[in-house]
Amino acid sequence: MYQLSDQQIAFILDDISARGIETDSLQQDLLDHICCVIEHGLEENGDFGAFYQTVILTFYKKELREIEEETALLLTFKNYYAMKKVMIISGVVTVFAFVVGSVFKIMHWPGAAILLTLGFVGISLFFLPLLFIFKIQEIPAIRDRVILGLGIFSGSLYFLSMLFKVQSWPGANIMWFSNLILSFFVFLPLFFFSGIRKPETRLNTIVSSIVLLAVIGSQFTLTALYRQAKEATPPVVTVVAPAN
Amino acid sequence: MIYSSELIKGTLKTIVLKLLADNNKMYGYEITQRVKDLTKERIQLTEGALYPTLHSLEQEGLLKTEIEYIGKRMRKYYSLNKAGAAKTKERISELTDFINTLSFLLDLKTKNA
Numbered sequence: 001m002y003q004l005s006d007q008q009i010a011f012i013l014d015d016i017s018a019r020g021i022e023t024d025s026l027q028q029d030l031l032d033h034i035c036c037v038i039e040h041g042l043e044e045n046g047d048f049g050a051f052y053q054t055v056i057l058t059f060y061k062k063e064l065r066e067i068e069e070e071t072a073l074l075l076t077f078k079n080y081y082a083m084k085k086v087m088i089i090s091g092v093v094t095v096f097a098f099v100v101g102s103v104f105k106i107m108h109w110p111g112a113a114i115l116l117t118l119g120f121v122g123i124s125l126f127f128l129p130l131l132f133i134f135k136i137q138e139i140p141a142i143r144d145r146v147i148l149g150l151g152i153f154s155g156s157l158y159f160l161s162m163l164f165k166v167q168s169w170p171g172a173n174i175m176w177f178s179n180l181i182l183s184f185f186v187f188l189p190l191f192f193f194s195g196i197r198k199p200e201t202r203l204n205t206i207v208s209s210i211v212l213l214a215v216i217g218s219q220f221t222l223t224a225l226y227r228q229a230k231e232a233t234p235p236v237v238t239v240v241a242p243a244n
Numbered sequence: 245m246i247y248s249s250e251l252i253k254g255t256l257k258t259i260v261l262k263l264l265a266d267n268n269k270m271y272g273y274e275i276t277q278r279v280k281d282l283t284k285e286r287i288q289l290t291e292g293a294l295y296p297t298l299h300s301l302e303q304e305g306l307l308k309t310e311i312e313y314i315g316k317r318m319r320k321y322y323s324l325n326k327a328g329a330a331k332t333k334e335r336i337s338e339l340t341d342f343i344n345t346l347s348f349l350l351d352l353k354t355k356n357a
Contacts (some may be wrong), residue, residue: 006316028318029272029295035317036273067292074300140302140309200318236273 002042012052013082019056020065023072030067039120050076075137080154088199109137113167120163124156134214147190154183158219185225247287257288258298260333261324269310269323271296287310292298298322307329 013031021027034055042051060066101115131154139145157179164172188209193206252259263275270278275298276289291294301307310321324332 009316025320026295026299029298029320030291031271031317032271032314032319033276033291033295062294065297070292071296071299074296075303137303200313 002039005040006050008048009035015052015056016064019063021068021086023068025140026068026071034059042162042165046231065208072137083133087127087130087134090122090130092126094122096107097122108234113194116166120159120166124159128152128156130158143194146188147194149180150190154179154187157182180223182221183212188212188216246285249290249293252287252289253293255339256293257290257301258332258335259287260294260301261328261335264307264322264324265329265332269321271319271321275322299329299355 009031016027016034021030034052035054038048038051041055042048048218056064071243090228095117097115101112101119104110104112104115117232128153132149135148139148150166157175161172161175161179163169191212192205192209195201195208259279260275263278264270267278272291274313276291276294279287279289298307302309302322304324307322308325308328310322310323312319
């Protein structure tokens, strides 16, 4: 029986990933399967590279990606690819609208409001909800699904509240504060304590939690600065010249 | 004789469910080997058919999974939950009925010919 080294396992994982297997759980399933085939089929002093190339060919008709596509098709819906396209396009449009809209806003050029609205709406009502639909397929545990849902909802609310603030629409402050409270007191503790329990996600959870904490903290600071700036603004005094 | 994938496709979910019902928990490679052994290699499940099916059954809420670490790699064991056990019985009963109907139909055709 052949013994695979850690480097060989890492090589297989990289290769199946490069061949178009993107879903984590499918990657792990295939990795274990390929490792089993090699361990049972290759002699102790056999040629790993040559044997792997033979084995991987038996996994598909045209390309390995077929397994990913077939899984995606069964897991989601017939319009999976259309939705994925919409998600990618909405992501690209959002980034473009944010960058160009911000430049327009700084330069006081017309069209800034339309671009920024497009960006905020694109990310909160298209990109993030679609990301949720695709990501939830990869997560079997209900608790993890709830955490993902809370994170996406919080992200959407964050961008929507920014849109309301930029446009000076009513309700912006309520949305902003409720989102800060939701993300700080509900989402972040759930995310942290859920991820820290599993050894394989511990490090990622700590790093992501610190980043999230920094982002939420900076939003609190921004809120405080915004209030200070508002209070410090002198009242507008209208001087009316006496009539001669 | 190896059966064509078209013939296996419609019964794959039932095959997987029945194997899991008989073997408590199994991982992907184990399933393919068990099918090969039981059918004397006449049915060979491809990875391209097995894993989409397993993931689909999991999403339908019929399977539960367990992760075991083997060094740096992860092994996912699949097993039936309550809903899966009930579904297995339903599927097998449906398939048995279908096989009976099919053999009756084919017998009739043979006789007519």
